[in-house]
Amino acid sequence: MPTLHQHAFCPHSRFVRLSLGEMGLAPEICEERPWEREERLLALNPSGTVPVYLEDGAAIPGAGVIAEYLDETQGSRKDGAPEGRRLLPAAPADRAEVRRLVEWFNVKFFDEVTAYLVTEKIFKRIMPAALGGGSPDGAAIRAGRTNLRYHLRYIGYLASTRNWLGGDALSYADLAAAAHLSCVDYLGDVPWDEDEAAKDWYARVKSRPAFRAILADRLPGMTPPAHYADPDF
Amino acid sequence: MPTLHQHAFCPHSRFVRLSLGEMGLAPEICEERPWEREERLLALNPSGTVPVYLEDGAAIPGAGVIAEYLDETQGSRKDGAPEGRRLLPAAPADRAEVRRLVEWFNVKFFDEVTAYLVTEKIFKRIMPAALGGGSPDGAAIRAGRTNLRYHLRYIGYLASTRNWLGGDALSYADLAAAAHLSCVDYLGDVPWDEDEAAKDWYARVKSRPAFRAILADRLPGMTPPAHYADPDF
Structure with missing residues (x-):
C-alpha cells in the first residue's frame, strides 16, 4: 500500500x-520528526525532509516532485479517471502558470511567511532544544505576519480575476496556497477581514x-481559532 | 522568436x-539586472527573478517551470525529434529521481553554496550599494566553501554509481549540477582534486x-582560473 511520510503541520506535507485526497487516494500516513535526522528517513530522502511518497518500492521525495509524479501516474491517465482528478491543466502554457504558482507558494510564501510563523510557533515548541527547539523569536513572527x-x-x-487561483479549474495552485494558509490559520495569524476575495476563495477550498x-x-x-475547521468560516 | 531573459552568472539561467542548447534551441538572449526590480521584468514574472522564457506570447518563469515546459513542448514531442533531446527519462519513478536532483541542485546546493559564493563575490560587486551591493562577507564565503x-x-x-547523475542518460540533473558548479568554478572555488569522479563527470558535461x-x-x-573554459581541465 502506498505510504506518505509526513508531518501534520508541515505545509508541504x-x-x-x-x-492525494483530490485524486481519491488514501495512502497510509506515517508521521515523521524530520529534525531527528533518522537514518530510516534519510534512506528514503537524502535531504532528510518530508513529505516522501512511497509507492511500488519507489521513494518520491518533495512536494513538487510528488505532484509531478501523481500527475503522470494518476492525474492524466487515460483509463477513465474523471477529468476533475487532473490538477494541472492540459495546455503547456497553462500548466506553466499553475507550476509558477505552486512554486510561488511552496518556495516564496514558505520562505516569507510559513517558515517564520510555523517554525517559531510550532516547530520550536515541539523540537528538543538540542535540535533547534526553544522560545519563539518575536522579530521573525512579525516579519512573517507583515509578509x-x-x-x-x-x-x-488572483481569486477575483480567475475562477480558481491557477485558472478555470481547481489545480495544484489552490492546494499549495491553501496548505500554507491552513498552517498559519491554525495559529490565528491570517487577517481574513483584510481581503474578502481571498477569504471567499479559501472557504471554497476548505x-x-x-x-x-x-x-x-x-x-x-x-487550540486553533473557532473558525479554523469551519468550512463556512 | 523565443527570448530568454537571464543573467550570465545566475546559475538558474x-x-x-x-x-535549451541540448534541445537545439537558440532563443534571443536578453540580459537582465533583476535587482533593479524593473516593471518590465515584474510584468513577465511577478517574483521579479530570472530566468524567464518567452515563447508565443507566454512568459514561462523559473528554472524548474521552464524545464517542465520544454519537456512538454520539445523533449517529448512525437514529430521525430531525436530521443537524445529528452532530458527527463520515460518512466515516472525515473523522472522523479531526476526531478529530485534538479531540486537538490537548484534549491539545496543553491541555498548552501551558490547563493553564498556567487552573491558575495559576483552580485555584491556589480549591484549598487543601495540595492544590496558592497564588500563580500568572509563568513558567508567560508560557509559556502565548506558546504x-x-x-x-x-x-x-552519484557519478561513480551511475552513468550520469540522474541515471543512464544525460538529464536535467546533470545540467542543474553543472550550471551551479560552473558559476562557482569561475570563482576558482571548486576543490576538484578532492573528488576524481566528480571531476571526470564535470569534464564530460563541460x-x-x-x-x-x-x-x-x-x-x-x-578573470576565471585557467582550467575554467578548458573542456579537458
Missing part, C-alpha cells in the same frame, strides 16, 4: 495530502472533502 | 541555457557543445 498581508492581497487579486482530515489534526496544548 | 565539499562528494558518489556559450561569458575585471 499538507499540500501532498490535499492532492502575509502582501501575499493575502495577491491571493485576493469545504472540499479532501480538506477534512487535515483540519482535524490538532497540536497538544494548542 | 545557466541551467536553462544548457537545457561545497560535501556537495562535491555527493556528486562524486565538453558538450551546449556548454560553449556559457563558458565564454566573462565578468569585467574578474
Whole structure:
C-alpha cells in the first residue's frame, strides 16, 4: 500500500495530502520528526525532509516532485479517471502558470511567511532544544505576519480575476496556497477581514472533502481559532 | 522568436541555457539586472527573478517551470525529434529521481553554496550599494566553501554509481549540477582534486557543445582560473 511520510503541520506535507485526497487516494500516513535526522528517513530522502511518497518500492521525495509524479501516474491517465482528478491543466502554457504558482507558494510564501510563523510557533515548541527547539523569536513572527498581508492581497487579486487561483479549474495552485494558509490559520495569524476575495476563495477550498482530515489534526496544548475547521468560516 | 531573459552568472539561467542548447534551441538572449526590480521584468514574472522564457506570447518563469515546459513542448514531442533531446527519462519513478536532483541542485546546493559564493563575490560587486551591493562577507564565503565539499562528494558518489547523475542518460540533473558548479568554478572555488569522479563527470558535461556559450561569458575585471573554459581541465 502506498505510504506518505509526513508531518501534520508541515505545509508541504499538507499540500501532498490535499492532492492525494483530490485524486481519491488514501495512502497510509506515517508521521515523521524530520529534525531527528533518522537514518530510516534519510534512506528514503537524502535531504532528510518530508513529505516522501512511497509507492511500488519507489521513494518520491518533495512536494513538487510528488505532484509531478501523481500527475503522470494518476492525474492524466487515460483509463477513465474523471477529468476533475487532473490538477494541472492540459495546455503547456497553462500548466506553466499553475507550476509558477505552486512554486510561488511552496518556495516564496514558505520562505516569507510559513517558515517564520510555523517554525517559531510550532516547530520550536515541539523540537528538543538540542535540535533547534526553544522560545519563539518575536522579530521573525512579525516579519512573517507583515509578509502575509502582501501575499493575502495577491491571493485576493488572483481569486477575483480567475475562477480558481491557477485558472478555470481547481489545480495544484489552490492546494499549495491553501496548505500554507491552513498552517498559519491554525495559529490565528491570517487577517481574513483584510481581503474578502481571498477569504471567499479559501472557504471554497476548505469545504472540499479532501480538506477534512487535515483540519482535524490538532497540536497538544494548542487550540486553533473557532473558525479554523469551519468550512463556512 | 523565443527570448530568454537571464543573467550570465545566475546559475538558474545557466541551467536553462544548457537545457535549451541540448534541445537545439537558440532563443534571443536578453540580459537582465533583476535587482533593479524593473516593471518590465515584474510584468513577465511577478517574483521579479530570472530566468524567464518567452515563447508565443507566454512568459514561462523559473528554472524548474521552464524545464517542465520544454519537456512538454520539445523533449517529448512525437514529430521525430531525436530521443537524445529528452532530458527527463520515460518512466515516472525515473523522472522523479531526476526531478529530485534538479531540486537538490537548484534549491539545496543553491541555498548552501551558490547563493553564498556567487552573491558575495559576483552580485555584491556589480549591484549598487543601495540595492544590496558592497564588500563580500568572509563568513558567508567560508560557509559556502565548506558546504561545497560535501556537495562535491555527493556528486562524486552519484557519478561513480551511475552513468550520469540522474541515471543512464544525460538529464536535467546533470545540467542543474553543472550550471551551479560552473558559476562557482569561475570563482576558482571548486576543490576538484578532492573528488576524481566528480571531476571526470564535470569534464564530460563541460565538453558538450551546449556548454560553449556559457563558458565564454566573462565578468569585467574578474578573470576565471585557467582550467575554467578548458573542456579537458
